[in-house]
Amino acid sequence: MMSPSPAGPPTGRPADPPAGPLTEPPASFTPSTGPPDDWTFRVDGLTKRFGAVVANDDITLRVEPGEVYGLLGPNGAGKSTLVKQTIGLLKPTSGRITLGRFDLVADPDAARQLCSYLPQVQMPIDSFHVSEAIELAGRIRGGSAREVRGRTASLIDTLDLGEWKNALGHSLSGGVRRLVGFCMAIVRPGRVVILDEPTNDVDPLRRRLLWEEIRALGAHGCAVLLVTHNVLEAEKSVDRLAVIHKGRLLAEGTPSSMKTADRSQLRLQLMLAPGTATPGLPPWAGPAVRVGNNLVTTIAEADASVAITWAAEMTNAGAAEEYALGAMTLEDAYIRLTSHMSGNDDDAEDG
Numbered sequence: 001m002m003s004p005s006p007a008g009p010p011t012g013r014p015a016d017p018p019a020g021p022l023t024e025p026p027a028s029f030t031p032s033t034g035p036p037d038d039w040t041f042r043v044d045g046l047t048k049r050f051g052a053v054v055a056n057d058d059i060t061l062r063v064e065p066g067e068v069y070g071l072l073g074p075n076g077a078g079k080s081t082l083v084k085q086t087i088g089l090l091k092p093t094s095g096r097i098t099l100g101r102f103d104l105v106a107d108p109d110a111a112r113q114l115c116s117y118l119p120q121v122q123m124p125i126d127s128f129h130v131s132e133a134i135e136l137a138g139r140i141r142g143g144s145a146r147e148v149r150g151r152t153a154s155l156i157d158t159l160d161l162g163e164w165k166n167a168l169g170h171s172l173s174g175g176v177r178r179l180v181g182f183c184m185a186i187v188r189p190g191r192v193v194i195l196d197e198p199t200n201d202v203d204p205l206r207r208r209l210l211w212e213e214i215r216a217l218g219a220h221g222c223a224v225l226l227v228t229h230n231v232l233e234a235e236k237s238v239d240r241l242a243v244i245h246k247g248r249l250l251a252e253g254t255p256s257s258m259k260t261a262d263r264s265q266l267r268l269q270l271m272l273a274p275g276t277a278t279p280g281l282p283p284w285a286g287p288a289v290r291v292g293n294n295l296v297t298t299i300a301e302a303d304a305s306v307a308i309t310w311a312a313e314m315t316n317a318g319a320a321e322e323y324a325l326g327a328m329t330l331e332d333a334y335i336r337l338t339s340h341m342s343g344n345d346d347d348a349e350d351g
């Protein structure tokens with residue numbers, strides 16, 4: 001279940017998983033029929049309209065306990081709309097969302113008890129100290145004072161937040177606030193953990209710690225539904241993923257299966273010298289995408305040696321500073337699916 005960390009060897013140790021059993025529903029909840037040990041999270045034919053906008057268009061997916069499932073898509077794809085419906089913040093136009101035998105749409109109280117949620121928008125914690133805010137979130141979710149204090153200390157330690165543990169919320173940078181929000185969401189995780197863009201604004205080192213902590217939730221048996229537009233990080237950290245675009249689920253699978261369609265293709269990347277016009281490409285090259293001085297195109301495996309000769313000539317002539325030929329990445333597959341540039345950190349909209 002553990003996957004390699006996104007950026008080299010880990011520097012931290014994942015926090016101890018939360019002690020004790022995973023959240024059980026209170027007896028007052030009235031489950032429909034079904035086995036009591038079924039904790040699979042299922043979305044079936046989910047459609048959500050806002051007037052003329054179809055934000056979710058007949059989406060079906062499932063997340064097993066222990067699985068980290070990535071939901072990828074450009075801004076406005078419908079990711080936040082989907083996760084908000086799972087915890088009763090929005091009502092579906094049609095379709096079902098269930099956790100085992102529990103109907104999360106019909107029973108929003110059960111949904112909030114059984115699911116943990118980090119919203120895309122920052123949490124209002126201005127007048128709380130960091131450790132206080134995390135402990136409070138754990139108490140609200142039913143943890144004992146002792147359990148919640150221990151888990152809070154462990155999370156602050158693992159995510160390297162010690163220097164801010166007594167700081168007030170209003171004094172924190174965006175990235176630290178994001179991490180505190182993450183701790184609040186998982187201090188006492190539910191059966192399903194929903195994280196909407198958890199890595200936004202977080203620095204690269206703590207981002208790596210955060211991914212390890214997300215993996216630890218899976219190892220503890222939680223079903224993790226993770227919204228992100230960071231394809232490169234998702235590729236290394238999720239078990240399965242779905243690409244959503246304009247409300248529709250375009251593709252679903254493991255990161256490696258998503259690249260299957262591109263197996264016979266290689267990516268050729270040229271770092272052009274600054275100020276160089278985009279060169280005319282030879283006939284064996286596919287369509288090229290240029291971002292800044294970075295030019296990426298696809299070629300057939302059979303053309304690898306002629307491509308290297310061409311790229312080396314471009315480099316020797318000074319048109320390019322360097323080149324690389326390698327396997328297609330998930331990002332290439334993603335761009336092909338959505339015809340959209342991504343992998344950036346733009347996050348203008350809130351969800």
Ligand SMILES: Nc1ncnc2c1ncn2[C@@H]1O[C@H](COP(=O)(O)OP(=O)(O)O)[C@@H](O)[C@H]1O
Binds near residue numbers: 053055077
């Ligand atoms: N409360 C709302 N009222 C009207 N339109 C909305 C609302 N929330 C989201 N939308 C629209 O639904 C679409 C999907 O939005 P969202 O789920 O936030 O996308 P994402 O999280 O993938 O960026 C967008 O076109 C957005 O403008």
Ligand SMILES: [Mg+2]
Binds near residue numbers: 079080081120350351
């Ligand atoms: Mg969103």
